Amino acid sequence: MAMLLAKRLVQSCLILLGVAAITFILLYALPADPARMLAGRSATAQTVENIRRELGLDQPLLTQFLHYLGNLVQGDLGRSYAQKTEVATLIMARLPATLTLMAAGIFVEVLFGLTFGIVAALNRGGAIDRIVMASAFVGVSAPQFVVALLLLYVFAATLGWFPMSGYGTLAHVVLPAMTLGILGAGWYARMARSAMIDVLNQDFIRTARAKGLSGRRVVLRHALPNAILPIVAMIGIDIGQFMGGVVVVEAVYGWPGIGQLAWQAIQQVDIPIIMGVTLTSAFAIIVGNLVADLIAPMIDPRIRSH
Amino acid sequence: MFNRWILTTTTAAVLAFSPLLAHAETPAQGGEIVVTYKDDITTLDPHIGYDWVNWSMIKSLFSRLMDYEPGTANLVPSLAESFEVAPDGLTYTFKLRKGVKFTNGREIVAGDVKYSIERAINPKTQGPGAGFFGAIKGFDDLTGGKSELLSGIETPDDQTVVFHLSRPDATFLHVMAINFASVVPKEAVEAAAGDFGKKPVGSGSLVLKDWTIGQKLVFERNPDYFVKDVPHVDKVTIEVGQEPLVALLRLQKGEVDIAGDGIPPAKFLEIKNSPEGAAMIVDGEQLHTGYITLNTKVKPFDDVKVRQAVNMAINKERITRLLNGRATAANQILPPLMPGYDKTFTGYAYDVEKAKALLAEAGHPDGFETVLYSTNTDPQPRIAQAIQQDLAAIGIKAEVRALAQGNVIAAGGTEGEAPMIWSGGMGWIADFPDPSNFYGPILGCSGAVAGGWNWPWYCNEAIDKRAGEADAMSDPAKAAERQAAWSKIFTDVMADAPWVPVINERRVVAKSLRMGGPDNIYIDPTRVINYDAIFVKP
Numbered sequence: 001m002a003m004l005l006a007k008r009l010v011q012s013c014l015i016l017l018g019v020a021a022i023t024f025i026l027l028y029a030l031p032a033d034p035a036r037m038l039a040g041r042s043a044t045a046q047t048v049e050n051i052r053r054e055l056g057l058d059q060p061l062l063t064q065f066l067h068y069l070g071n072l073v074q075g076d077l078g079r080s081y082a083q084k085t086e087v088a089t090l091i092m093a094r095l096p097a098t099l100t101l102m103a104a105g106i107f108v109e110v111l112f113g114l115t116f117g118i119v120a121a122l123n124r125g126g127a128i129d130r131i132v133m134a135s136a137f138v139g140v141s142a143p144q145f146v147v148a149l150l151l152l153y154v155f156a157a158t159l160g161w162f163p164m165s166g167y168g169t170l171a172h173v174v175l176p177a178m179t180l181g182i183l184g185a186g187w188y189a190r191m192a193r194s195a196m197i198d199v200l201n202q203d204f205i206r207t208a209r210a211k212g213l214s215g216r217r218v219v220l221r222h223a224l225p226n227a228i229l230p231i232v233a234m235i236g237i238d239i240g241q242f243m244g245g246v247v248v249v250e251a252v253y254g255w256p257g258i259g260q261l262a263w264q265a266i267q268q269v270d271i272p273i274i275m276g277v278t279l280t281s282a283f284a285i286i287v288g289n290l291v292a293d294l295i296a297p298m299i300d301p302r303i304r305s306h
Numbered sequence: 307m308f309n310r311w312i313l314t315t316t317t318a319a320v321l322a323f324s325p326l327l328a329h330a331e332t333p334a335q336g337g338e339i340v341v342t343y344k345d346d347i348t349t350l351d352p353h354i355g356y357d358w359v360n361w362s363m364i365k366s367l368f369s370r371l372m373d374y375e376p377g378t379a380n381l382v383p384s385l386a387e388s389f390e391v392a393p394d395g396l397t398y399t400f401k402l403r404k405g406v407k408f409t410n411g412r413e414i415v416a417g418d419v420k421y422s423i424e425r426a427i428n429p430k431t432q433g434p435g436a437g438f439f440g441a442i443k444g445f446d447d448l449t450g451g452k453s454e455l456l457s458g459i460e461t462p463d464d465q466t467v468v469f470h471l472s473r474p475d476a477t478f479l480h481v482m483a484i485n486f487a488s489v490v491p492k493e494a495v496e497a498a499a500g501d502f503g504k505k506p507v508g509s510g511s512l513v514l515k516d517w518t519i520g521q522k523l524v525f526e527r528n529p530d531y532f533v534k535d536v537p538h539v540d541k542v543t544i545e546v547g548q549e550p551l552v553a554l555l556r557l558q559k560g561e562v563d564i565a566g567d568g569i570p571p572a573k574f575l576e577i578k579n580s581p582e583g584a585a586m587i588v589d590g591e592q593l594h595t596g597y598i599t600l601n602t603k604v605k606p607f608d609d610v611k612v613r614q615a616v617n618m619a620i621n622k623e624r625i626t627r628l629l630n631g632r633a634t635a636a637n638q639i640l641p642p643l644m645p646g647y648d649k650t651f652t653g654y655a656y657d658v659e660k661a662k663a664l665l666a667e668a669g670h671p672d673g674f675e676t677v678l679y680s681t682n683t684d685p686q687p688r689i690a691q692a693i694q695q696d697l698a699a700i701g702i703k704a705e706v707r708a709l710a711q712g713n714v715i716a717a718g719g720t721e722g723e724a725p726m727i728w729s730g731g732m733g734w735i736a737d738f739p740d741p742s743n744f745y746g747p748i749l750g751c752s753g754a755v756a757g758g759w760n761w762p763w764y765c766n767e768a769i770d771k772r773a774g775e776a777d778a779m780s781d782p783a784k785a786a787e788r789q790a791a792w793s794k795i796f797t798d799v800m801a802d803a804p805w806v807p808v809i810n811e812r813r814v815v816a817k818s819l820r821m822g823g824p825d826n827i828y829i830d831p832t833r834v835i836n837y838d839a840i841f842v843k844p
Contacts, residue, residue, distance in 0.1 A: 030712070030713070031713050031716040032711075032716050033715075036716065036757055037711075037715065040434040040435075041732075041734065042435065042747055043434045045757060045758065046450075047433075048757055050429035050436070051429075051432045053429070054430060079500070083349050083503060083504075084432075084501060085501055090519060093520060094519070097520070149551070152552065157555045165549075165552050165553075165556065167521060250547070251344075251549050252549050254545070254546075254552065256519075256521045257520075260346065261520065267710070
């Protein structure tokens with residue numbers, strides 16, 4: 001276990017370094033000039049040049065990158081070009097909202113996805129199965145902004161059950177989490193269904209049934225733990241995705257998450273923020289997968305021996 | 307000739323609110339309002355902030371030597387009580403109002419004005435507005451890093467600031483009224499350690515009480531503001547991250563008082579045609595012109611006949627319809643609200659046949675192929691397509707290249723790169739209401755440089771010389787003469803046709819029914835939302 005962890009840590013650092021390098025090069029390959037964007041329309045050539053020098057953009061690319069890495073190692077993500085505030089401060093300020101939405105979204109996804117996936121698997125080929133799978137298909141393909149606006153219009157604007165926009169109370173998180181949950185549940189339902197069907201056809205399930213165990217116990221104690229591995233891996237990936245921000249849902253519900261920060265930074269060519277958010281997201285994906293890898297052996301003893 | 311302009315606090319207040327009084331609606335005191343924006347507020351540092359959202363907040367958070375009467379383009383002294391201009395136009399002497407305090411409690415002295423202007427110019431500030439102060443003596447030393455101080459500003463005593471200019475600058479009083487000339491306390495800037503934009507301290511009508519990043523900003527009334535009974539509202543909460551469509555729904559439910567981003571195009575007609583909605587829409591003219599640049603350094607646009615032909619080929623009325631009528635067709639460079647706009651000028655009328663004939667005369671009877679750049683956010687690509695169709699009608703095959711704003715700006719500032727650019731989303735909005743602001747960076751020779759904003763790469767030296775002469779007429783008695791000179795400069799530029807002036811876009815703000823006051827304080831030509839003047843109906 002310790003060996004695995006150490007190996008993973010080294011891998012993670014290399015991945016982060018790679019992400020940093022690629023993002024950095026891509027951002028600097030953009031034809032848009034951050035100094036020019038920052039200087040606005042009325043700035044003289046001298047002003048633009050001064051801003052470029054103050055930001056260190058006149059240095060060679062490699063010098064800039066090494067400088068960035070040097071600061072990064074010390075935990076310094078730099079200052080935003082447009083806001084002048086520390087990037088770490090800006091990301092930290094949005095972290096609670098991002099984590100809340102991530103947790104709530106994944107909770108709804110998994111709850112709905114697993115429930116419907118299992119129900120569909122147990123009724124394989126039946127009417128319920130067809131209905132669930134058709135709904136899952138709709139969920140997977142529905143555009144986020146349509147679902148978000150629909151829920152907002154019905155439950156907030158018309159019925160007034162939830163606030164339309166903002167962050168802070170439990171009521172605020174319901175609609176954004178439902179939007180993400182409903183859409184994501186489709187993936188989980190499909191995955192849970194096929195995994196369950198695989199497991200339900202195996203010999204040990206037949207044995208369990210033959211032993212006379214109740215249907216409920218067979219499903220929950222014997223089948224589910226065997227079917228859940230891909231779901232856990234998928235949660236690991238989702239953690240990373242949610243940490244990178246769910247721009248559309250955040251925009252519709254005025255949710256102060258990282259996605260909004262990234263979107264605005266991209267428009268302003270605010271390289272330090274884009275770098276910071278990308279690295280945070282990459283870091284979260286790594287951690288998410290690591291956690292998934294660590295949980296897997298606890299669920300499935302077969303993995304432990306490998 | 308000596309110009310002397312003295313106003314006491316009371317007359318300033320009366321003067322400042324005469325447009326409101328004329329409207330027969332007396333502003334009521336008190337009330338708390340909620341304003342929404344989609345994007346987070348980048349910074350409230352007055353020497354850095356330069357977008358149309360933070361512009362209005364910075365205006366009310368800080369004070370400057372000069373200001374404008376609400377809703378108008380008329381300059382009045384503000385932090386200055388009076389000022390004098392020397393006959394040669396090279397020396398400006400301002401007397402400060404006595405007893406004005408920063409919101410940290412310290413009284414403002416002349417040294418604060420000097421420090422603030424120096425900070426705005428100092429390269430370390432990374433301020434975009436440094437160039438506005440180019441006429442002050444010692445500017446080159448400060449911006450070139452040779453000095454930390456500006457030799458052209460003297461403070462003989464705590465109430466007096468003297469500016470020495472290296473050349474007469476007729477726009478100097480406007481420059482003293484723009485946000486970059488805001489007065490800031492040095493101790494607060496230093497205490498903020500590089501983050502003054504999030505911890506601003508000024509002497510304006512509002513004070514920043516709280517800023518939750520990504521969520522909201524809370525401004526409260528400055529009880530010690532030096533203009534009596536200003537502002538009228540007690541508290542302004544800015545909620546950010548609010549999608550315009552949702553903001554509009556909340557406005558209709560009474561949760562929001564001003565939807566800062568206006569009304570989404572898809573909803574505009576629905577709201578406008580509803581009985582209650584019409585009263586919510588504030589649709590105001592701004593100092594904006596949207597245009598197509600024709601690159602004079604790229605063939606065949608180096609031929610004036612081709613440029614004129616394109617000017618006749620664009621159906622501007624159709625483009626205003628694409629914008630749901632939120633714009634009017636333009637025939638010249640200056641917008642109608644700008645002093646110097648020539649009402650008698652007709653420009654190039656829409657005439658496809660004449661355009662074709664002119665193109666044939668220029669040696670392109672079958673047209674040619676070219677590229678039209680545009681930004682990629684709605685409705686700009688749709689407008690670019692309309693332009694593309696208009697060009698096709700006279701045989702010009704234009705490929706539309708819709709890119710992110712930064713990339714279009716980069717292409718425009720690269721010599722020989724972009725033959726045509728539709729300026730939508732980046733169109734010129736004046737920094738201050740003076741015609742010269744529509745020339746230098748966008749049509750003058752100095753702007754036709756790499757990374758510049760003169761995208762047609764137009765440089766007519768004779769006109770450049772006349773522009774310099776007009777800007778040297780700083781004697782207020784010659785204001786009319788100067789305005790006429792500028793007016794002629796812009797209509798003469800149109801003979802060279804480096805632009806197709808297409809539309810003057812209006813800004814739309816949506817406000818709740820309880821908000822009072824005339825439209826021009828919600829779309830103030832120099833402030834956008836004028837937080838000093840708006841009020842809640844009793």
